[in-house]
Amino acid sequence: MGLEEVKVIGSRVSPFAARVMIAFNIKCVEYELIEENILNKSDLLLKSNPVYQKIPVLIHRQLPISESLVILHYIDEVWASGPSILPSDPYDRAVARFWAAYIDDKFFAAQLAILIAEGEEGKKGAAEEAAQILVLLEDAFTECSKGRKFFGGDRIGYLDIALGSFLAWVRVIHKMCGVRLIDECKNPKLFEWAQHFSAHVVVQDVLPETDELMDFAKLFVAKLHKPSG
Amino acid sequence: MAEELKLFRTWSSPYSLRVVHALKIKGLEYETILEDLQNKSAAVLEYNPTYKKVPVLVHNGKPICESLLILEYIDETWKQRPLLPQDPYQKAMARFWAKFGDDKVLPSIWTVFISQGKEQEEAIAPAAGNLKFLEEQLKGKKFFGGETIGYLDLAFGWMANLISILEEIVDLKLVDPEIFPLLSTWMNTFSDDPVIKECWPPRDKMVEKFKAMREPYLQRTA
Numbered sequence: 001m002g003l004e005e006v007k008v009i010g011s012r013v014s015p016f017a018a019r020v021m022i023a024f025n026i027k028c029v030e031y032e033l034i035e036e037n038i039l040n041k042s043d044l045l046l047k048s049n050p051v052y053q054k055i056p057v058l059i060h061r062q063l064p065i066s067e068s069l070v071i072l073h074y075i076d077e078v079w080a081s082g083p084s085i086l087p088s089d090p091y092d093r094a095v096a097r098f099w100a101a102y103i104d105d106k107f108f109a110a111q112l113a114i115l116i117a118e119g120e121e122g123k124k125g126a127a128e129e130a131a132q133i134l135v136l137l138e139d140a141f142t143e144c145s146k147g148r149k150f151f152g153g154d155r156i157g158y159l160d161i162a163l164g165s166f167l168a169w170v171r172v173i174h175k176m177c178g179v180r181l182i183d184e185c186k187n188p189k190l191f192e193w194a195q196h197f198s199a200h201v202v203v204q205d206v207l208p209e210t211d212e213l214m215d216f217a218k219l220f221v222a223k224l225h226k227p228s229g
Numbered sequence: 230m231a232e233e234l235k236l237f238r239t240w241s242s243p244y245s246l247r248v249v250h251a252l253k254i255k256g257l258e259y260e261t262i263l264e265d266l267q268n269k270s271a272a273v274l275e276y277n278p279t280y281k282k283v284p285v286l287v288h289n290g291k292p293i294c295e296s297l298l299i300l301e302y303i304d305e306t307w308k309q310r311p312l313l314p315q316d317p318y319q320k321a322m323a324r325f326w327a328k329f330g331d332d333k334v335l336p337s338i339w340t341v342f343i344s345q346g347k348e349q350e351e352a353i354a355p356a357a358g359n360l361k362f363l364e365e366q367l368k369g370k371k372f373f374g375g376e377t378i379g380y381l382d383l384a385f386g387w388m389a390n391l392i393s394i395l396e397e398i399v400d401l402k403l404v405d406p407e408i409f410p411l412l413s414t415w416m417n418t419f420s421d422d423p424v425i426k427e428c429w430p431p432r433d434k435m436v437e438k439f440k441a442m443r444e445p446y447l448q449r450t451a
Binding site: 051061063065066067070071073074077078090091093094097098101102136 | 279288291293294295298299301302305306317318320321322324325328329362
């Protein structure tokens with residue numbers, strides 16, 4: 001592999017991998033996607049990320065970097081001449097990092113909870129928990145966007161990528177479970193933001209179509225329900 | 230304009246200590262507000278409504294939460310004595326391992342601490358597995374940050390403080406110097422650093438506190 005070649009071990013179904021791909025699109029950097037079957041992990045993945053054995057992994061200058069939010073920082077710092085991903089002001093960066101960490105801590109788990117919920121009561125409980133998270137994220141949008149289209153202002157930034165990467169799964173959860181995570185009435189700003197984000201050129205060919213993702217989602221949920229083996 | 234810097238913290242929290250050490254290394258003056266977690270102040274609830282936790286650093290009225298994010302903020306705002314490496318790859322590694330520490334190392338050590346009997350025996354291997362990764366990261370280095378204390382040393386600093394306290398309480402070696410020689414040496418070197426030593430919470434109070442924290446778990450299985 002050439003020294004400057006960029007490889008991403010990822011998958012179209014992974015929102016975390018989507019973050020990396022969107023970031024490279026923003027920076028106009030070409031990369032090779034090594035599509036991983038996350039239900040049957042490859043030796044390359046296990047070797048490149050022995051700690052977590054998860055995607056995405058970025059391989060640059062023959063060195064692997066794991067954890068999507070760490071990768072986003074790396075991309076922003078290495079390809080510094082391209083459009084910025086993190087805000088320039090240290091306080092705005094701290095706020096963006098806070099909410100991105102919150103999304104990984106709470107929002108991801110809330111979505112999983114809806115997908116694996118048993119019965120209507122279970123699903124309702126999981127949906128209510130998720131709704132509270134969205135209320136906070138709507139407020140975060142107001143604070144960060146300062147009246148503009150994206151969390152990052154006029155351009156897609158770190159926090160847009162952190163949340164927006166989940167939009168394909170948000171659509172799947174709506175279609176599969178009947179739960180509307182980003183509601184036009186309850187979360188009007190995020191609803192509008194989601195449309196801008198999904199339509200943006202750096203995002204368009206990254207997030208999978210709902211039906212494509214739903215096929216995978218069904219397998220994924222079935223595996224979560226099965227006892228480990 | 231004079232900088233106004235306030236740190237809301239507890240006297241013993243490892244997360245708070247990270248920020249105390251960082252501010253000390255940077256040579257920054259600030260006001261400390263000690264919090265009682267059983268009776269949180271209105272200020273903390275206002276500054277950190279999402280998690281209602283400390284530490285919170287307030288700089289000119291603006292709050293920054295989450296200790297590792299506070300370290301990054303401090304490093305980016307005050308450029309003297311850098312905490313994070315300059316090289317993007319080394320920086321990425323520091324961030325990765327710091328998160329690993331909080332997500333995996335600390336919880337796995339805590340599980341050994343609060344469990345007993347068979348449950349405790351079974352908790353030892355995962356904790357040791359996590360520590361092995363850290364041991365490897367120290368190869369050829371005095372500190373995780375290289376020659377001087379850096380972000381990752383501060384992120385793992387809780388180990389240098391807390392491990393021997395937990396070991397004393399459960400009468401079990403959590404970081405055996407024979408199995409983890411580099412980690413053990415690092416814990417001593419870190420603790421002996423004058424900047425770090427100055428800010429260590431009193432050991433006897435810590436032992437008392439963590440013994441009390443363990444009690445409910447002992448009652449549960451009794």
